[in-house]
Amino acid sequence: MIDLRLLRDNPDAVRASQRTRGADESLVDVLAAADAARREAVQRADDLRAEQKAASQAVRGASPEERPAVLERARGLAAQVKEAEEAEREADAALREAHLTVPNLVHDGVPAGGEDDAVTLRTVGEVPTYDFAVRDHLEIGEALGAIDMERGAKVSGARFYFLTGPGALLEFALAQLAITRAVAAGFTPVVAPSLVGPRAMEGTGFLGAHEEEVYKVERDNLYLVGTSEVALAGMHMDEVLDLSGGPRRYAGWSSCYRREAGSYGKDTRGIIRVHWFDKVEMFSFCPPEEAADEHRRLLAWEEEFLQALELPYRVVDIAAGDLGSSAARKFDIEAWFPSQSTYRELTSTSDCTTFQARRLNIRYRGEDGKPRIAATLNGTLCAIARTIACLLEVHQQADGSVHVPVALRPWLGGVERLTPGMSLAAPLPVPAA
């Protein structure tokens, strides 16, 4: 939800933001009108209530003779209040509806345009070359006994998989590496629920345009999260946080579920695009003034993680038309996938400014001691399945083995290579090299 005061003071800024997104500018005027209408309705109801309150008080002090007349007047006012309150409710609902249609204001500097207008900020690492026929991650994974799509489909349907043997170990190794690095950077590690109630889902903006993407458990009125961002943001709803010691940062691990509606035919092979995967997500609460800096920090942690995995990547600044409704700015990191000879999204970090927090009522105490709406930011540290896919492809060797990045070895029993048919080393902690 955008700030209505800002809308009142500077509607042109909101219109300009809509234009950059390629979104409907007239929604801004609808919202402004709904806001004005609501204020009018509130004022009317408030005034009537004040009058009725006074009339009510008068009932007590009335003498027996005047009592009937006073009561009559109070009764009449009560009826009027009821009507005015009904109108107020309607105006409220209309405002809310209009409010939900307007996405967050985009930051200055966000590229205009859509999916194809993302700007590459930098490219890091050498694109690898191979002097043998490159295999895709599924071929490699199957040869290693790491990925089993067929049985995933048998048990759960398309876009489900089993990670087996070295694949399962890789999952845990990546989770460990991600969490360990996050903790070292000062994040509080969190294991978050992947089933959440409607408020958290709606508050984070996932029940709007992308509702089709979400699995719902109808019977219990719960949703499966597409990212632990939902639970992490919801964790502090209706709270006033103490941010005097700096941003509040969480690294949340959870399973993530996505219906992938509308992605038919895309990435049907392997585990790049699946209905379920596990992810370590960074989430940060901070004062709005600090959000842009915090965003850069999240991006830096993402980059360092990929560097530790020895993966070449590029950083892109997502164009306004391709931002989610909550984001004011978004950076994706795309890593190189040799089988596709292209960079593919591996992580994504969004600055949601106060947009989510306003809906979820997440505040912090300002220096004046007054509560203010906080900013929220999120960023992928490691989307595990897709990262496994990328690792297998980038680090594949001519003989079918796969190089293990040094940083991962402590959680893989110290092995330097994954080899078809290898006996699995017990993943006992090995001191980092």
Added chain:
RNA sequence: GGAGGGCUCGCCUAGUGGCCGAUGGCGGCGGUCUUGAAAACCGCUAUGGGGUAACACCCAUCGUGGGUUCGAAUCCCACGCCCUCCGCCA
């Protein structure tokens, strides 16, 4: 799934139809006293909306939503959450 108990201001608590936005204590902030601190004493100490240049002022909020009533923290209904016991269970 069944049976009970509970949900009031940061925390604990008083309050069973108007005098209650709400008592008292703790905590926090400011002051008096003190070389300093503690103790003691005094004062302040919610949030949201509307309104204002800023105040003033008005409205709402006692888990949530309805209802009864001129008037509800207090009465009625539904729901949510927490606790205890029983059943089931990783």
